[in-house]
Amino acid sequence: MSAPDSRAELFLGLISGTSADGIDAALVRFHGDGPHPRPELVCGRTFAWDCELRARLLALGQQAQALTLDEVGELDVRIGCAFASAADALIAAAGIARRAIVAIGSHGQTLRHRPQGEVPFTLQLGDAHVIAERCGLPVVADFRRRDVAAGGHGAPLVPAFHAATLHAPDEDRAVLNLGGIANLTLLPAHGTVRGFDTGPANGLMDAWCLRHTGQPFDADGAFAAQGRVDHALLTRLLAEPWFGAPPPKSTGRDQFHLDWVDAALAGDEAPADVQATLLVLTARTVADALRATQPRTRRVIVCGGGVHNPRLLAALAEALPEMRIESSAAHGLDPDFVEAMAFAWLAREHLARxxxxxPTVTGAAGPRILGALYPA
Structure with missing residues (x-):
């Protein structure tokens, strides 16, 4: 029996992505020193939002509501309480002594993301003071704003974790996260790591599915399978100028929402046809971006909720026939918890200073230590 790794450390990562479909929590053991450890998922769970709170978050993401300062403060605490409950439940499920966990890395819930313009900003809610107080553990949070302050987009941040864990010296790879928004990390065998958002993924499909079927997401792509791609609609959607902008770039539900879809509709489309078209829009924008930025990619490693949509993966394979499309599970990373694991890793990097x-991903002026520490 091999001796236990005295350098192994436990961190807990928390994130709710742009789909706001739940709080992902991951307890991760990192083996080895330095920024390139071997991550081991000890326990991962997704915790559902309170229905009323999720509906409010979705409405805010669609820009359907305005908030008073009192409401922002209240929402910040409520989200913090939900994240703390998720962390507590994960610790209980893992059967791990709380004192064994070094820190929690909490991404929070993005309310607005405006990294460009006269006054760039990004805003994630989920009061880290509340999480630290309720969990009795140090919390590292507010990861994005330092990068924005340095002139970057504050996103995507997960490519640094991808580079630390999935790079290969013998082939050009890409990591594709299919969350509410799709984003790519480019991992050339030799050269600079890059990463950027490519456009909508589950966020638009989930919202359209909810509107027309009452279901929060299109399980197995069944709703899309009932329709046919509307090529005229697809052309209008692809005319969005954002798709043609060069990296670095990032986006969110505050840009790609149902009002954006509605503005492109002729008015007589069948709902299932629109769903099928949104699915192909995701595959097409990913494929176009990948060919434009790393055409010699041989392997696309997919993570995020979209990995469970076989029709979406089939559309990607059809759009990228020269590339191997496979789940991150083939590389030892549970596709449902890669982002939560990444924020556990980012907390580890913060504490290690x-x-x-x-910067090649976000456009920031240089490398920056991300986040702020909230002691237990």
Whole structure:
């Protein structure tokens, strides 16, 4: 029997993505020193939002509501309480002594993301003071704003974790996260790591599915399977100028929402046809972006909720026939918890006083230590 790794450390990562479909929590053991450890998922769970709170978050993401300062403060605490409950439940499920966990890395819930313009900003809610107080553990949070302050987009941040864990010296790879928004990390065998958002993924499909079927997401792509791609609608959607902008770039539900879809509709489309078209829009924008930025990619490693949509993966395979499309599970990373694991890693990097961003990805002026520490 091999001796236990005395360098192994436990961190807990928390994130709710742009789909706001639940709080992902991951307890991760990192083996080895330095920024390139071997991550081991000890326990991962997704915890459902309170229905009323999720409906409010979705409405805010669609820009359907305005908030008073009192409401923002209240929402910040409520989200913090939900994240703390998720962390507590994960610790209980893992059967791990709380004192064994070094820190929690909490991404929070993005309310607005405006990294460009006269006054760039990004805003994630989920009061880290509340999480630290309720869990009795140090919390590292507010990861994005330092990068924005340095002139970057504050997103995507997960490519640094991808580079630390999935790079290969013998082939050009890409990591594709299919969350509410799709984003790519480019991992050339030799050269600079890059990463950027490519456009909508589950966020638009989930919202359209909810509107027309009452279901929160299109399980197995069944709703899309009932329709046919509307090529005229697809052309209008692809005319969005954002798709043609060069990296670095990032986006969110505050840009790609149902009002954006509605503005492109002729008015007589069958709902299932629109769903099928949104699915192909995701595959097409990913494929176009990948060919434009790393055409010699041989392997696309997919993570995020979209990995469970076989029709979406089939559309990607059809759009990228020269590339191997496979789940991150083939590389030892549970596709449902890669992002939560990444924020556990970012908390580890913060405590080690190492930069957590990649300026070639975010466009920041240089490497920066991300996040702020909230002691237990």
């Amino acid at each position: 190492r930069p957590g961003n990649l």
